[in-house]
Amino acid sequence: MATLTVTRPPFGGFSFENSKRNAVLEGNASKMGFNLPPARKTGTTICGVVFKDGVVLGADTRATEGMVVADKNCSKIHYISPNIYCCGAGTAADTEMTTQIISSNLELHSLSTGRLPRVATANRMLKQMLFRYQGYIGAALVLGGVDCNGPHLYSIYPHGSTDKLPYVTMGSGSLAAMAVFEDRYKPDMEEEEAKQLGKVDYIRPHDEANKKGVRAHELEAVHPTGDYKYKRGTTSVLSKVVTTLDLELVEESVQTMDTS
Amino acid sequence: MPNLGQQISSKNDMIPDWTSQEVSTGVSTGAAGPWRTEAYIANRVTDKLTPIHDRIFCCRSGSAADTQAIADVVTYQLGFHSIELDEPPLVETAANLFRASCYRYREELTAGILVAGWDRRKGGQVYCVPIGGMLVRQPVSVGGSGSTYIYGFMDSNYKPGLTKEQCLELTAAALSLAMERDGSSGGVVRLATISEDGVERRVILGNQLPKFSTH
Numbered sequence: 001m002a003t004l005t006v007t008r009p010p011f012g013g014f015s016f017e018n019s020k021r022n023a024v025l026e027g028n029a030s031k032m033g034f035n036l037p038p039a040r041k042t043g044t045t046i047c048g049v050v051f052k053d054g055v056v057l058g059a060d061t062r063a064t065e066g067m068v069v070a071d072k073n074c075s076k077i078h079y080i081s082p083n084i085y086c087c088g089a090g091t092a093a094d095t096e097m098t099t100q101i102i103s104s105n106l107e108l109h110s111l112s113t114g115r116l117p118r119v120a121t122a123n124r125m126l127k128q129m130l131f132r133y134q135g136y137i138g139a140a141l142v143l144g145g146v147d148c149n150g151p152h153l154y155s156i157y158p159h160g161s162t163d164k165l166p167y168v169t170m171g172s173g174s175l176a177a178m179a180v181f182e183d184r185y186k187p188d189m190e191e192e193e194a195k196q197l198g199k200v201d202y203i204r205p206h207d208e209a210n211k212k213g214v215r216a217h218e219l220e221a222v223h224p225t226g227d228y229k230y231k232r233g234t235t236s237v238l239s240k241v242v243t244t245l246d247l248e249l250v251e252e253s254v255q256t257m258d259t260s
Numbered sequence: 261m262p263n264l265g266q267q268i269s270s271k272n273d274m275i276p277d278w279t280s281q282e283v284s285t286g287v288s289t290g291a292a293g294p295w296r297t298e299a300y301i302a303n304r305v306t307d308k309l310t311p312i313h314d315r316i317f318c319c320r321s322g323s324a325a326d327t328q329a330i331a332d333v334v335t336y337q338l339g340f341h342s343i344e345l346d347e348p349p350l351v352e353t354a355a356n357l358f359r360a361s362c363y364r365y366r367e368e369l370t371a372g373i374l375v376a377g378w379d380r381r382k383g384g385q386v387y388c389v390p391i392g393g394m395l396v397r398q399p400v401s402v403g404g405s406g407s408t409y410i411y412g413f414m415d416s417n418y419k420p421g422l423t424k425e426q427c428l429e430l431t432a433a434a435l436s437l438a439m440e441r442d443g444s445s446g447g448v449v450r451l452a453t454i455s456e457d458g459v460e461r462r463v464i465l466g467n468q469l470p471k472f473s474t475h
Contacts, residue, residue, distance in 0.1 A: 127329075128329075131328075131329045155303075159324075159326075160328070160329060161323075161325035161328050162328065165303060165305075175300065
């Protein structure tokens, strides 16, 4: 029976077309005695999970400028209010400024109402602002917090649409993170379980080149990890010339800065 | 960068007039990337049936951002209007508010909306406000990208005077068929029945959908 093969244009999701070829190439390369370069990862992965009494927000800490890492340990979890935090993916400036603007407005609003701000309010403010700018503000946000109605988690897209869900991911790594969530999420998890799930740890296999700092923030404490100190001798020293300068101390005075 | 614009164009709705039954599937697809279209399901359980008032709902298709924004605006306007009148608003009023926004900003918006509800004057009603901002009342209406697959089904199977249960079955069947065929539709089926007594909402999960097989 003849089967009809139709060539399809490549569609989204994971493509495993080249895995066989890569395995062969890797085999050949190791026979020659060298390793293939490790996979390069760019962009952001942010995620959020609702657990029994709260929300866990997770984000990686790499900021890139094209193909160069601009900041190895930047904070992508922004403060909105004491009970609400927001992860930001997309244009770094946009996420930073947008969250700061809404944080400021929300504080004023909270003073005006005399109440702790609600996550839904922050969501409304963010979506209305982003919609007004028709997607030109490239901020994709994961907004999470706890208010009088319990824990809430929203994902907010640059054009201004929002989704209220028990678990969300955003950023270029969102597909990998969502795969993990879809596999392992359970409703009403304990805090530790949720933190373990949210830890971008699971994304690490996709990036073996650099160990990144990981921050998991659950509205109580920030736990930055990750160290980038290079060993002495990473860059080999070819020659060293020491010239002592003969200087004598002439005058020493101390001037205190006026910080009042 | 994925998910620059979130689209819910996948959705298809249909609303037989008898008790203004509305159904919707819950899939959001995010299309992004200037160099190729990615299809990533941003939310597989989207609720596209949005309450506008106690007895008035709208079904949203098109751009998620646009329809959410319009629905929020109309909810506010209708709420204000209802308080001024001190009585429940008419479905026709709600539909006209949608039409006003969709027509005025027709160049900037991508929004196909079905407004349905119950009021004392005309009972159950369905109004269609497609892209461009037309307004027309219909006994049955379908919308969204998957709707093209079920025009024939609706035309042949809908008769005036169906009972509520028959309507619900018809709607669920139509949606299943559309979800089967349309790549952008899927997930869950959400049904809402609006009548004088109130609103009854139901969700049909993927494995509970009516099965039709041609292959």
